[in-house]
Amino acid sequence: MGQSDSTGPDREALRIQGSILDPTTSLYDLPAHFDRMRTLYEQRRSLGLFHIDPSRNTNLEAIYGWQFYDTLLERFARRLEALRGSLLSEQCLVALDGVHSDKFLLIVPETLSGQNVRADSLHEMAEVLRPYLRAHMTEERLGVGSACETGLGYALIVGTPFRRFERLVYQAVEEARLMSTRREEAQRARDIAELRRILADESIDTLFQSIVRLDDSQIIGFEALSRGPRRTALEAPAVLFNLSSELGVERELDRLCHEKALRRARVLGADQLLFLNSIPATLLDPAWQALPVARQALGRAAGSVVLEITERSVHEQPEELADALERLRGLGFRVSIDDIGTGAASFPFINRIKPDFTKLDVSLVRGIDRSLIQQEVLRSLIELCSKAEATVIAEGIETREELEVLREHGVQFGQGFYFSHPTRALPALTSSTARGD
Numbered sequence: 001m002g003q004s005d006s007t008g009p010d011r012e013a014l015r016i017q018g019s020i021l022d023p024t025t026s027l028y029d030l031p032a033h034f035d036r037m038r039t040l041y042e043q044r045r046s047l048g049l050f051h052i053d054p055s056r057n058t059n060l061e062a063i064y065g066w067q068f069y070d071t072l073l074e075r076f077a078r079r080l081e082a083l084r085g086s087l088l089s090e091q092c093l094v095a096l097d098g099v100h101s102d103k104f105l106l107i108v109p110e111t112l113s114g115q116n117v118r119a120d121s122l123h124e125m126a127e128v129l130r131p132y133l134r135a136h137m138t139e140e141r142l143g144v145g146s147a148c149e150t151g152l153g154y155a156l157i158v159g160t161p162f163r164r165f166e167r168l169v170y171q172a173v174e175e176a177r178l179m180s181t182r183r184e185e186a187q188r189a190r191d192i193a194e195l196r197r198i199l200a201d202e203s204i205d206t207l208f209q210s211i212v213r214l215d216d217s218q219i220i221g222f223e224a225l226s227r228g229p230r231r232t233a234l235e236a237p238a239v240l241f242n243l244s245s246e247l248g249v250e251r252e253l254d255r256l257c258h259e260k261a262l263r264r265a266r267v268l269g270a271d272q273l274l275f276l277n278s279i280p281a282t283l284l285d286p287a288w289q290a291l292p293v294a295r296q297a298l299g300r301a302a303g304s305v306v307l308e309i310t311e312r313s314v315h316e317q318p319e320e321l322a323d324a325l326e327r328l329r330g331l332g333f334r335v336s337i338d339d340i341g342t343g344a345a346s347f348p349f350i351n352r353i354k355p356d357f358t359k360l361d362v363s364l365v366r367g368i369d370r371s372l373i374q375q376e377v378l379r380s381l382i383e384l385c386s387k388a389e390a391t392v393i394a395e396g397i398e399t400r401e402e403l404e405v406l407r408e409h410g411v412q413f414g415q416g417f418y419f420s421h422p423t424r425a426l427p428a429l430t431s432s433t434a435r436g437d
Contacts, residue, residue, distance in 0.1 A: 022099050024070045025077035030095045030105055030169070038165050040091065040109040046158040048108035048117040048125065049169070051176035052080070052133065053151030053184075055102060059242065068363065073102055079133075080104055087128055088112060097173065105173065122154045153179030187233070194234050195243055199252060203229055204260045207422035211273065211393060211415045214407050221273025223308070223415065224261035225422050241279070254282040259293045262300075267426055270301040275336060278307045283324045284317065298332055306357060308336040314349050322353050336393075340364075340381060351388050358385045360411070362396030369401035378409050 020029045041047050054076050055061070061069040080094045089110045097103040111121050133150045155175035159168045198204065208222040228234035234243070244250040258276055265274050276297070282288055297305045307328060314321065314337065325335050336357035337350060341364035350358070360381065368374045385392050394406050397416030406414060 020099060022096050025074055025096065027077050027094060027096045029099045030097065033093050033095050033107065034166060036093065037107055037169065041157065041165060044109050044116055046117050046156060048122045049155050049157055049172045049176055050106040051097065051153045051173060051180050052104040052106065053180055080106065087132060117156065119156055122156060126152055126154050151180040151184055153177060191233055191243055192247065194232060195247065198228055198234065199249065199256065202256055204256050205424065206261045206264045207424055208426050209415055209422045210420045211413055212419050214403065214411060214414050217419065220413060221275065222426065223275040224265065226257035250279055251281050251285060254279050255293050262293065262296050270304065273304055273306055275306045275308050278309055280309060280313050280317065280321050283307065283328065284320055302332045303334055306334040306336045308338050311337055311339040318349050322349065325353050341377060347384060354388050355390045357393055358390045360392065360394045365394050365396045365402060369405045375405065382410055
């Protein structure tokens with residue numbers, strides 16, 4: 001009986017803690033900070049509050065998956081906590097705008113110099129915070145360009161003694177959230193206008209990254225990587241295609257990317273493979289096969305153009321997509337499934353279409369020399385791909401150690417910064433363009 005009594009309150013305490021503590025970021029929800037905030041407010045008579053959205057209007061979770069996004073949020077939380085004593089006061093509080101939320105709150109009781117917070121000092125803090133937060137997202141190397149800039153709004157918690165403190169706080173949260181939303185809406189309008197201009201002016205840029213044999217670093221082909229205009233929010237393909245999908249012009253954009261890539265790749269030799277990233281909507285369109293861009297692709301040496309789709313996209317009309325890929329392979333195209341290892345594609349789908357190539361996701365390759373779990377997953381995937389008669393390509397190789405582990409496990413081909421960075425000009429097709437040490 002005594003043991004039951006003692007564990008009961010403990011369980012209740014854990015239940016209550018779980019309702020206010022986010023397990024991903026190890027941050028508490030806003031109400032958990034009310035007592036401390038009230039004390040600071042009574043001392044200062046005003047508090048600053050920042051509302052921060054790491055993903056802004058770019059749905060990073062949908063693009064990269066929830067596992068990666070959770071890791072990103074955890075690192076972002078640590079970055080915010082590191083603000084104390086550097087850009088913000090030591091007494092700054094970091095909270096979540098709701099447990100399991102991906103929106104963060106900073107409560108600032110004073111300026112870095114110890115002065116009371118006012119509207120003008122909040123504005124100055126925001127101007128300092130924006131580049132700091134942008135730099136963090138850039139360091140994550142998400143491939144989403146300047147769209148990594150976070151949503152940031154702020155408000156002053158101040159009022160008369162006759163108003164309940166909690167209501168003052170939630171009013172400030174809403175004001176800060178609305179400020180961030182208005183900035184997002186204005187940016188979205190600019191992005192939409194920019195996308196329409198891109199399509200009208202055909203202002204898509206194409207980069208190429210070499211794909212090499214791992215045993216001797218000889219180049220076998222290139223992946224064409226499309227980019228929007230440089231130094232704009234739409235430079236990143238993930239953001240570019242996310243917006244085009246929302247506006248219903250993704251097929252038009254995909255065809256433009258194909259056309260630009262094929263035009264730039266005319267210098268490739270007949271034995272060089274060209275990997276073209278494609279979306280299912282394009283490949284499912286019967287009219288696509290009759291378009292000039294498709295005829296141009298088929299004009300290359302038979303089997304030299306590889307249509308690449310992501311593992312995450314195969315759940316979109318899987319039966320129709322499998323039929324379309326079979327028809328396209330009958331016309332002379334090869335097929336590759338990208339991002340293998342994210343767990344999105346079904347093994348029966350891979351076995352049915354029997355792609356010519358499968359590309360291991362960067363998350364599996366990165367640091368594989370230090371992870372026995374990743375190596376075990378790699379062995380399973382190689383066995384699966386072998387049964388499907390698919391050649392394995394490892395993406396994102398950055399170190400000699402990663403390369404050695406991949407070689408030892410029988411991976412034949414790869415790409416990544418260890419060999420070459422994406423470039424606008426196709427490099428000379430010699431072994432000197434890849435590292436052979």
